[in-house]
Amino acid sequence: MGFFDFLLWMLWIYLVIVCIWIFIWIFIDIFRDHTLNGWAKAGWVIFLIVLPFLGAIIYLIARGGSMAKRQAAEAQAAAQANADYIRSVAGDGSSSPAAEIERAQGLLASGAISQSEFDALKAKAVA
Structure with missing residues (x-):
């Protein structure tokens, strides 16, 4: 072959x-x-x-x-x-710390949450 x-x-x-x-x-x-x-x-x-x-x-x-x-x-x-x-x-992308703080700030501005709740959400987002 x-x-x-x-x-x-x-x-x-x-x-x-x-x-x-x-x-x-x-x-x-x-x-x-x-x-x-x-x-x-x-x-x-x-x-x-x-x-x-x-x-x-x-x-x-x-x-x-x-x-x-x-x-x-x-x-x-x-x-x-x-x-x-x-x-x-x-x-x-909505779960980023900045997005969570912005959402919490909107809730604070609308009166849905208090300043202490906003501070707690902000601390949680940053941590």
Whole structure:
């Protein structure tokens, strides 16, 4: 087995892995798509099983654009959920000492708390 035979085998292995990855990605997209009803999903799955390469090419041509939009929407939703989680864990900045003193000063000005309660809140915020 020569060097070129080795390269040819590597090319075939690469192509097989790429084909398997495309089929897996298409199946994932079929079942994640909420716009397709059950019969349409079953039809695509049967088409992909009976004629895999033709079915994959037709699916990518017919639904490739919406496939990218769905993936982008899922990525955006995941990023938003991550940002919301980080904000909930880290706090939104309103728990800083200056913000707490300002809130307590507003309560003092409105007469909701007394001067001694304000001093206690201020000491607690600073500590």
